[in-house]
Amino acid sequence: MKVLVVGSGGREHALAWKLLQSKRITGVYCVPGNGGTAVMKGCKNLPLRVDDFEGISRFLEVHGIPLVVVGPELPLSMGIADYLKDLNVMVFGPNKAGAQIEASKSWAKELMLSANVPTPKAEMFAEAETAIAYVEKQGAPIVIKADGLAAGKGVIVAQTVPEATTAIASLFQKGFSKVLVEEYLTGQEVSVLALTDGKTVRPLLPAQDHKRIGEGDTGENTGGMGAYAPAPIVTPELMSRIEREILQPTVEALVQRGIDYRGVLYAGLMITPEGTPKVLEFNCRFGDPETQAILPLLDTPLEQLFIACCEGKLAEQPPIAWKQGSAITVVASSPGYPGKYQKGLAIAGIEQAENFGAIVFHAGTKLKQQQLVTDGGRVLNVTAVGENFSVAKTKAYQGIEKIQFEGIYYRRDIGHRLVSANFLAS
Numbered sequence: 001m002k003v004l005v006v007g008s009g010g011r012e013h014a015l016a017w018k019l020l021q022s023k024r025i026t027g028v029y030c031v032p033g034n035g036g037t038a039v040m041k042g043c044k045n046l047p048l049r050v051d052d053f054e055g056i057s058r059f060l061e062v063h064g065i066p067l068v069v070v071g072p073e074l075p076l077s078m079g080i081a082d083y084l085k086d087l088n089v090m091v092f093g094p095n096k097a098g099a100q101i102e103a104s105k106s107w108a109k110e111l112m113l114s115a116n117v118p119t120p121k122a123e124m125f126a127e128a129e130t131a132i133a134y135v136e137k138q139g140a141p142i143v144i145k146a147d148g149l150a151a152g153k154g155v156i157v158a159q160t161v162p163e164a165t166t167a168i169a170s171l172f173q174k175g176f177s178k179v180l181v182e183e184y185l186t187g188q189e190v191s192v193l194a195l196t197d198g199k200t201v202r203p204l205l206p207a208q209d210h211k212r213i214g215e216g217d218t219g220e221n222t223g224g225m226g227a228y229a230p231a232p233i234v235t236p237e238l239m240s241r242i243e244r245e246i247l248q249p250t251v252e253a254l255v256q257r258g259i260d261y262r263g264v265l266y267a268g269l270m271i272t273p274e275g276t277p278k279v280l281e282f283n284c285r286f287g288d289p290e291t292q293a294i295l296p297l298l299d300t301p302l303e304q305l306f307i308a309c310c311e312g313k314l315a316e317q318p319p320i321a322w323k324q325g326s327a328i329t330v331v332a333s334s335p336g337y338p339g340k341y342q343k344g345l346a347i348a349g350i351e352q353a354e355n356f357g358a359i360v361f362h363a364g365t366k367l368k369q370q371q372l373v374t375d376g377g378r379v380l381n382v383t384a385v386g387e388n389f390s391v392a393k394t395k396a397y398q399g400i401e402k403i404q405f406e407g408i409y410y411r412r413d414i415g416h417r418l419v420s421a422n423f424l425a426s
């Protein structure tokens with residue numbers, strides 16, 4: 001069976017890599033893919049844009065490809081699943097109505113409130129003046145969120161009232177028509193990605209992302225600088241609670257709205273100091289870079305799970321099987337990211353990193369006359385699996401040290417919360 005994966009990041013490289021480990025999968029096409037998927041055995045890049053639904057649909061038809069897996073939120077929120085619905089292909093990823101759970105913060109908030117899903121208190125505003133007046137009344141810290149897809153740039157955690165008012169003014173200036181002003185929560189963040197066929201929910205291993213550019217979680221927000229899985233803060237008891245109080249009621253609320261949601265329901269959670277899980281955001285897709293740390297630990301064939309979701313038969317699947325141990329992924333980024341950065345820098349050392357047992361998932365890379373060069377802010381995801389977190393971490397960092405491109409940057413403290421919480425169990 002051949003599969004088409006939509007997207008070009010590290011997440012899509014990891015999805016293609018994992019799919020190709022199944023005997024049943026004879027080939028993967030990536031739209032448009034990256035420098036890593038271009039050279040991976042069994043994988044081929046297609047020079048199509050992720051929003052070229054017509055081009056994608058023609059390719060699927062001509063080549064008789066039965067399964068499409070959509071990585072990024074953009075094509076989902078533009079309705080790729082709806083577009084391909086009449087083609088007799090299985091699409092893993094929600095339709096446009098379902099993708100609102102990520103594309104519209106106000107819609108998601110309303111859904112959560114209607115289903116009694118724990119989430120911080122928030123108010124929605126269509127005008128800067130009223131939003132600012134509300135912030136002045138509430139005080140800081142407070143969180144300002146744009147109501148729309150903003151590629152990770154739409155959330156401002158304001159420490160002071162002036163910071164919050166500047167953020168509100170700037171979001172309206174950028175053209176967002178609504179902003180959400182949300183209660184600030186403290187605690188530990190964790191990502192729980194669950195597979196769903198619209199009825200049954202099966203969570204994957206919990207993971208922890210590292211969103212800030214600087215060590216010790218300082219500096220600007222990024223798309224994610226590293227991740228590890230499983231995150232031991234989510235004990236089996238807490239995971240049951242997350243299923244019971246968050247995932248299942250959310251899927252039921254989607255059903256009540258007539259939405260048939262088949263894909264990943266990603267809950268970005270804050271575990272408060274009292275141990276209560278609350279939803280900061282939902283995403284309608286796999287997380288990046290969480291996926292790069294989760295999938296290497298998966299034992300169940302990935303396409304089997306995707307097909308079960310597409311066919312509405314997830315409840316019939318045996319429990320998802322996982323390898324023992326931990327995985328970590330460290331992101332190597334371009335100098336200057338998340339601000340302006342240069343592209344086209346020559347990359348070397350990937351094979352040496354792999355010789356140390358690391359798996360290198362590409363993100364912003366491309367092949368230019370047979371030379372691998374940087375082509376994005378987040379360039380590579382150096383991943384390693386080990387019998388415990390320390391072993392995985394050592395392997396990943398030994399690997400990333402071998403990789404070279406001018407100005408390469410990576411955080412040296414991925415998993416620091418695990419270390420400081422003394423969670424380093426074997």
Ligand code: AMP
Nearest residue numbers: 120143155157182183184185268280281
């Ligand atoms: P989001 O895109 O909604 O996940 O927000 C990006 C980041 O902002 C999150 O990963 C958190 O670190 C932070 N954040 C979002 N909402 C809140 C909140 N209500 N309280 C504290 N931090 C938040």
Ligand code: GLY
Nearest residue numbers: 209224287288289
């Ligand atoms: N890792 C954060 C995200 O995928 O949105």
